[in-house]
Amino acid sequence: MSLLVTGSIGIDHVETPWGQAKDVLGGSAVYFSFAAALFGPVRLVGVVGQDFPDNFRELFDTHPIDLAGLEVRAGSKTFRWHGRYHEDVNIRDTIETQLNVLAEHAPAIPDVFRDSQYVFLANTHPGLQRELLGQLTRPRLVVCDTMDLWIQTQRDELLKILSQVHGVALNDSEACQLTGLKDLVAAGQDILRYGPKFVIIKKGAHGAMLVAGDDVFVVPAFATAQVTDPTGAGDAFAGGMMGYLATQPLFGPRELRTALACGTAVASLAIESFSLDALRSTDREKFRERMAQFRGMLQFEPPW
Amino acid sequence: MSLLVTGSIGIDHVETPWGQAKDVLGGSAVYFSFAAALFGPVRLVGVVGQDFPDNFRELFDTHPIDLAGLEVRAGSKTFRWHGRYHEDVNIRDTIETQLNVLAEHAPAIPDVFRDSQYVFLANTHPGLQRELLGQLTRPRLVVCDTMDLWIQTQRDELLKILSQVHGVALNDSEACQLTGLKDLVAAGQDILRYGPKFVIIKKGAHGAMLVAGDDVFVVPAFATAQVTDPTGAGDAFAGGMMGYLATQPLFGPRELRTALACGTAVASLAIESFSLDALRSTDREKFRERMAQFRGMLQFEPPW
Numbered sequence: 273m274s275l276l277v278t279g280s281i282g283i284d285h286v287e288t289p290w291g292q293a294k295d296v297l298g299g300s301a302v303y304f305s306f307a308a309a310l311f312g313p314v315r316l317v318g319v320v321g322q323d324f325p326d327n328f329r330e331l332f333d334t335h336p337i338d339l340a341g342l343e344v345r346a347g348s349k350t351f352r353w354h355g356r357y358h359e360d361v362n363i364r365d366t367i368e369t370q371l372n373v374l375a376e377h378a379p380a381i382p383d384v385f386r387d388s389q390y391v392f393l394a395n396t397h398p399g400l401q402r403e404l405l406g407q408l409t410r411p412r413l414v415v416c417d418t419m420d421l422w423i424q425t426q427r428d429e430l431l432k433i434l435s436q437v438h439g440v441a442l443n444d445s446e447a448c449q450l451t452g453l454k455d456l457v458a459a460g461q462d463i464l465r466y467g468p469k470f471v472i473i474k475k476g477a478h479g480a481m482l483v484a485g486d487d488v489f490v491v492p493a494f495a496t497a498q499v500t501d502p503t504g505a506g507d508a509f510a511g512g513m514m515g516y517l518a519t520q521p522l523f524g525p526r527e528l529r530t531a532l533a534c535g536t537a538v539a540s541l542a543i544e545s546f547s548l549d550a551l552r553s554t555d556r557e558k559f560r561e562r563m564a565q566f567r568g569m570l571q572f573e574p575p576w
Numbered sequence: 577m578s579l580l581v582t583g584s585i586g587i588d589h590v591e592t593p594w595g596q597a598k599d600v601l602g603g604s605a606v607y608f609s610f611a612a613a614l615f616g617p618v619r620l621v622g623v624v625g626q627d628f629p630d631n632f633r634e635l636f637d638t639h640p641i642d643l644a645g646l647e648v649r650a651g652s653k654t655f656r657w658h659g660r661y662h663e664d665v666n667i668r669d670t671i672e673t674q675l676n677v678l679a680e681h682a683p684a685i686p687d688v689f690r691d692s693q694y695v696f697l698a699n700t701h702p703g704l705q706r707e708l709l710g711q712l713t714r715p716r717l718v719v720c721d722t723m724d725l726w727i728q729t730q731r732d733e734l735l736k737i738l739s740q741v742h743g744v745a746l747n748d749s750e751a752c753q754l755t756g757l758k759d760l761v762a763a764g765q766d767i768l769r770y771g772p773k774f775v776i777i778k779k780g781a782h783g784a785m786l787v788a789g790d791d792v793f794v795v796p797a798f799a800t801a802q803v804t805d806p807t808g809a810g811d812a813f814a815g816g817m818m819g820y821l822a823t824q825p826l827f828g829p830r831e832l833r834t835a836l837a838c839g840t841a842v843a844s845l846a847i848e849s850f851s852l853d854a855l856r857s858t859d860r861e862k863f864r865e866r867m868a869q870f871r872g873m874l875q876f877e878p879p880w
Binding site: 311360457490499516529530534563 | 615665758759760761782783785792793794795796797820830834836837838860864868871874875876878879880
């Protein structure tokens, strides 16, 4: 398995109605990596500034996350994000975003990573996603994330990357925005016209939906009252999904379904503590237990 | 099986972005009855005015719905509701509500219905729900619905009826309003303190959640692009749920789970046409097919 992720690595300040965590490790590629590492090795590509704390780097040592693609750029500062969640944790305000090194040029994909077969392009400018993808020599499964900003301002670039990926993950509101449709199944089916073989629509606390041809698969979120910090839930979801898929010989409906369930279960663990705390302490045993609970939560017998 | 429902019977005018239906049969007890009738006979208790069309009454002839509790009150007018759905069908505006006969005294429960063992008290004033319940001699399973209005204005009365029922069904926003909690699992568990053995939290297009002691069960909605008229979806859901439960000797987690799934599947059929058209033409075979599709939509295998 050679799973590569490109995305942000940042220093977060997170506030919730129940507490806060200041100057902690965050970023889409980081949440993704720790989630995917449950299934096997992960190759991380990202860039930080020279202010990136040594002890953050050490947090990766316990997991099979290869940092050969982590560029520490001299003279630059690390991406910072400060957010505040409402009591309804589906709602958050961004207090401050300092793009810093993310506003400069992208990191290069190191030669030893160019043969990566499984690729997740976390949310960034779609032109940059294409540039990164262009450096890979034999991708077998490529999935990208995106966001409302690019749908609004970089539609042409976004459609280009969509024609080059196997799957795309996006939020429900973004799926509607991209297609002009209000119904999620219809929106998912419409996005398939742009090229992807499957579309994953993330619905936050309401779970996720997969549309692949005529196949529609839905998972609710894992129902829990233990939400401490929802930051990175979507990236952990993607990490669980891709981590599982990277162990599979095929990507049919059966594999995609299990992948969505894996993503949901990992995400439910990720949000139980601030920053990467819960995800870092999740081992296969804990994950297996959560998956069993999740299956139990969903199972029912037919009436007759 | 002796399943009784009390609730509204009305004349609806429904508008959607795709069409409209004027002066059609509607009402909570009606949607409930046609859904529950898939599982066995239903006893309907409700009141209409003398303007209630004869051909509406004939619509019930094809189904095992006993109208002995349908009072046609001379000199009164039938309840009327006029609503308009947005392109996002989760949002609707009520254009006009004419309570008419619903603003008068409640219908009596006929003597032949007093031995009903399974009871659904559709949404109405909680004092009235208690009065209706008081007329029953040997209820075995009682579930009530409620709404934001009673939570705001009749909290004491609502808590009284909650202490007398086995289950309560309410919307996600109502569960939060009743408990002051934002998390649905926590809200459901809190409501159990008032007396019910189980709480069903309805999340519209996002499905439903059941909280019963430590047991939490979640079902997403059936993912479909074929929504024609969402009116009555919640009542059809309750009808499918109670219809199934009324055939069961026990109401444990296993039965409640299947009940929620039955409710979801029936509701997904109900919204495919205006008014009762889709529900009336649903037979056991069609329902069984939908349940199988729904199970397929949810199934996944564990990763290891």
